[in-house]
Amino acid sequence: MLYPRVxxxxxxxxxxxxxxxxxxxEQTCCGQPHFNAGHWPPAAGMAQRFCRVFExxxxxxxxxxxxxxMVRQHYPSLIGNNPVCSRVFELxxxxxxxxxxxxxxxxxxxxxxxxxxxHGLRELGIGPAVHRLLSRVSGLTLLxxxxxSWCCGFGGTFSVKFxxxxxxxxxxxxEPIVRAQPDFxxxxxxxxxxxxxxxxxxxxxRSPTLLxxxxxxxxxxGPS
Amino acid sequence: xxxxxxxxxxxxxxxDRSLGDKVHxxxxxxxxxxxxxxxxxxxxxxxRSRARAARMRALDxxxxxxxxxxxxxxxxxxxxxxxxxSQQACSIITALVREVGTRVTKSKSMTxxxxxxxxxxxxxxxxxxxxxxxxxxxxxxxxxxxxVTAPAIHLSIEDxxxxxxxxxxxxxxxWVDLAERADEDTRRSLARxxxxxxxxxxxxxxxxADVGISGANFxxxxxxxxxxxxxxxxxxxTTCLPKRHIVLAxxxxxIDSEQDLAVLLRVLPVSATAQWQSCYVSLLADAHPDMHVxxxxxxxxALLEDAEQRDLLACIRCxxxxxxxxxxxxxxxxxxxxxYPGPIGALLMPHLEGIARFxxxxxxxxxxxxxxDACPVAIPLHEHxxxxxxxxxxxxxxxxxxxxLRVTAQAMSNGARLQRAASLARFAMPFASLSxxxxxxxxxxxxxxxxxxxxxxxxxxxxxxxxxxxxxxxxHPQIEPLxxxxxxxxxxxxxxxxxTMFVERIIELGPSGETEIHQFAASxxxxxxxxxxxxxxxxxxxxxxxxxxxxxxxxVGITTGSLGIAATGGIVLDLADRRADWLSxxxxxxxxxxxxxxxxxxxxxxxxRRHALRARGSWGDFQVIVTGPSRTADVEKVLVIxxxxxxxxxxxxxxxxxxxxxLRRTDER
Numbered sequence: 096m097l098y099p100r101v102x103x104x105x106x107x108x109x110x111x112x113x114x115x116x117x118x119x120x121e122q123t124c125c126g127q128p129h130f131n132a133g134h135w136p137p138a139a140g141m142a143q144r145f146c147r148v149f150e151x152x153x154x155x156x157x158x159x160x161x162x163x164x165m166v167r168q169h170y171p172s173l174i175g176n177n178p179v180c181s182r183v184f185e186l187x188x189x190x191x192x193x194x195x196x197x198x199x200x201x202x203x204x205x206x207x208x209x210x211x212x213x214h215g216l217r218e219l220g221i222g223p224a225v226h227r228l229l230s231r232v233s234g235l236t237l238l239x240x241x242x243x244s245w246c247c248g249f250g251g252t253f254s255v256k257f258x259x260x261x262x263x264x265x266x267x268x269x270e271p272i273v274r275a276q277p278d279f280x281x282x283x284x285x286x287x288x289x290x291x292x293x294x295x296x297x298x299x300x301r302s303p304t305l306l307x308x309x310x311x312x313x314x315x316x317g318p319s
Numbered sequence: 320x321x322x323x324x325x326x327x328x329x330x331x332x333x334x335d336r337s338l339g340d341k342v343h344x345x346x347x348x349x350x351x352x353x354x355x356x357x358x359x360x361x362x363x364x365x366x367r368s369r370a371r372a373a374r375m376r377a378l379d380x381x382x383x384x385x386x387x388x389x390x391x392x393x394x395x396x397x398x399x400x401x402x403x404x405s406q407q408a409c410s411i412i413t414a415l416v417r418e419v420g421t422r423v424t425k426s427k428s429m430t431x432x433x434x435x436x437x438x439x440x441x442x443x444x445x446x447x448x449x450x451x452x453x454x455x456x457x458x459x460x461x462x463x464x465x466x467v468t469a470p471a472i473h474l475s476i477e478d479x480x481x482x483x484x485x486x487x488x489x490x491x492x493x494w495v496d497l498a499e500r501a502d503e504d505t506r507r508s509l510a511r512x513x514x515x516x517x518x519x520x521x522x523x524x525x526x527x528a529d530v531g532i533s534g535a536n537f538x539x540x541x542x543x544x545x546x547x548x549x550x551x552x553x554x555x556x557t558t559c560l561p562k563r564h565i566v567l568a569x570x571x572x573x574i575d576s577e578q579d580l581a582v583l584l585r586v587l588p589v590s591a592t593a594q595w596q597s598c599y600v601s602l603l604a605d606a607h608p609d610m611h612v613x614x615x616x617x618x619x620x621a622l623l624e625d626a627e628q629r630d631l632l633a634c635i636r637c638x639x640x641x642x643x644x645x646x647x648x649x650x651x652x653x654x655x656x657x658x659y660p661g662p663i664g665a666l667l668m669p670h671l672e673g674i675a676r677f678x679x680x681x682x683x684x685x686x687x688x689x690x691x692d693a694c695p696v697a698i699p700l701h702e703h704x705x706x707x708x709x710x711x712x713x714x715x716x717x718x719x720x721x722x723x724l725r726v727t728a729q730a731m732s733n734g735a736r737l738q739r740a741a742s743l744a745r746f747a748m749p750f751a752s753l754s755x756x757x758x759x760x761x762x763x764x765x766x767x768x769x770x771x772x773x774x775x776x777x778x779x780x781x782x783x784x785x786x787x788x789x790x791x792x793x794x795h796p797q798i799e800p801l802x803x804x805x806x807x808x809x810x811x812x813x814x815x816x817x818x819t820m821f822v823e824r825i826i827e828l829g830p831s832g833e834t835e836i837h838q839f840a841a842s843x844x845x846x847x848x849x850x851x852x853x854x855x856x857x858x859x860x861x862x863x864x865x866x867x868x869x870x871x872x873x874x875v876g877i878t879t880g881s882l883g884i885a886a887t888g889g890i891v892l893d894l895a896d897r898r899a900d901w902l903s904x905x906x907x908x909x910x911x912x913x914x915x916x917x918x919x920x921x922x923x924x925x926x927x928r929r930h931a932l933r934a935r936g937s938w939g940d941f942q943v944i945v946t947g948p949s950r951t952a953d954v955e956k957v958l959v960i961x962x963x964x965x966x967x968x969x970x971x972x973x974x975x976x977x978x979x980x981x982l983r984r985t986d987e988r
Contacts, residue, residue: 097375097767097769097770098767099771099774099777100770102774102777102778103774103777106778106782112943117411118778120734120738120775120778120779120783121734121735122731122734123730123731123732123734123737124727124737126731127723127763128724128727129727129728130705131686131705131708132682132712132717132720132724133681133682133705133708133710133717134597134712134724134728135709135712137724137725137728140732141728141731141732142726144731144732148734152816154635169705175709178541203837208630213685213686213687213688213689214686214688216688216883217687217688217689217691217692218688230971244689245849246645246685246689248645248685249685250684250685250686250687251685251686252682252720252724252756253682253683253684253685253686254759254760255681255720255755255756255757255759255760256323256682256719256720256759256761257326257329257646257682257758258682258760258762259330259762259763260325260329260646260649260650260683261685261763262644262762262764263339263649263650263765264645264649264685265335265763265764267339267343267645267648267649271857289763289767292765293763293765293766293767294763294764294769296764296765297763297764317577
């Protein structure tokens, strides 16, 4: 809806790697915003729906660490164990662990800071997979910053329930990145990038360019 | 349901970054130090699960352990009191103080903050002196502590200097009032001066107190031992010098055995202050002739019955969760509005003081999980936050965004409906600011622009059901096999002898030469060295274990040690002779005599030996594990040696037994 280019890049990347991709059009939402806000009954409804919509596929791949973590980590306590849950993967972990690939043949010239969203980083442990894939992108130098593991401050409804704190956290996340002057900031989660991009635009900060991992790795991907 | 203090504390406060700057840099310093220690602890995960098991065991057998603990204490003449809530705790303690006098010294006790003890004592005309440096600073500033182990973490060196100037009459340099920061060396120098000023200012208070009030880190049911952990030496001075010692502790501090204590003593200092071991671990069974223990409920019993959240009581109050928390780092502890801040505070406060007042705190988090990663007893803190939120919503609270969430839930129940809504989003943009959520977003961020074409539309056009990509031959180039990425464990330490390890650790504990270790083969040599130390001591003189003397500051105190711990450089003092209990603390230089055969490898082994020796009656009811000279880092995390205890620790390692009796004051023999 807001960043279709990420979905497009994800489809193109997976097809490029030989995967047969389908997009069940009846899908809506994994239910994370409602679950995180404490509204578990509607979230459970969305979770049931999710499992019905994605039944019958070998794997479900998402370009979002937080959605993936919601399904794998929290669906069991919400709706009980459902076989669909264990077949859901974040994009990077799918490519590295399931397809056994770490070089997708992508190239991007420049220096990049990397932000692995907290859910993917801590609940799924996808950090190593993301770094593996990005380190194989020809021409790309990855920076290592102390702030790499810091939360960006988005946190879903937190961003509007506690907007001042959310902004303060975003500011602290951005400062070391902007200081290091990378060409790109690459992330596994558009939710994080939406929040950071919003702050950068408000402050008239134009660099670095924000990219999702899918856009970096997909053929013909990268900044358009 | 009330909005939390957090909202009021942070509303509109994007501009003032100074608080966030101070807390952020101080917490990061501790986090970095701790990370460095953990690199050298490959067994950390194992320790965490053992520590959690120890705490859960205690919770599972709580009633039995409580009874055992009370019985053990009562048999030794220690008075045990039960306080159901804050008011009871305050009135019991106030009465116990008034029986004896009006001057109280206090060591750091978060439980006493929880019940607001100081206010109660002061309104009864009792003078209360906080003796932990961080607590002293906030007491002088008229504020509550903002962190469970570093009370003044939200204050800069300049802030503290101004407080000492205004409240203690200390002369401080003019640059503390300037907007421009002085250079780091100058600032650190002042941090040291401030810490030493507390040492000077509090001496008289320690010596003149009628009653000492402390908390307790752990209560060991097996032996009725209270365990108090500190770096500054102020706990020992608070518990040994006054006429009466009162302990206030939550009933959740109970643990089963000394084996459990050993593993908890390994994880607590690493997590709390990024040290291998804290300077002083006091093991009190009945250390004081007039000792009272007040056990506090205040919501703990009810939480013990809570199937989903009872493991919150496993918390050992190390503060690692708040150090790791990006929200805490930006807003500081006062914004949480209660005695306990940070992730554990957000979870505990509703149980201690009600979901109506504190339920909103559960929402003040991005659920990033850093707290769960940091917790040494493996409490899944961020998952608890989700459960707490569920409870608040169920109780009818946190109704903001309720309409938005209901509307979106509706939209999410049907794919086609969602897509219709999405394609209309573009047109709704001018009206977006009608939504309070959008207005909140826009206080500091621009809105993303809705895309020209949704993914859904792209898919239908480019892929649709007729355009399925055929499963053809692989299109990817160069598939490299996954390399073996296994974390190499660091090689285990070589089998070195205990003396070598012990010597190394002792030297490490004095980064600027504050520790020494001398090895002798014969006792005459050791005695020669000790006589020289006595001779060289200033007018304040030297004391030897067994001397009868006034309780005041001395230049040198000479005692025997009972065990040495090679892994940490710790020394166990058996202080059954109460004349010696303050002798190792109220001195500038503490000289302790040990034999190499008294060295054991680890804290676990030391505690096992202690257990056996006490069972035989060889050891008494009060031991202290001393690890280095006293220190503090309560002023902007600048490490200062000394705090209230010795400035120097000198170890005499002699192969033969040394009889200190020949060194005692001649008029005493």
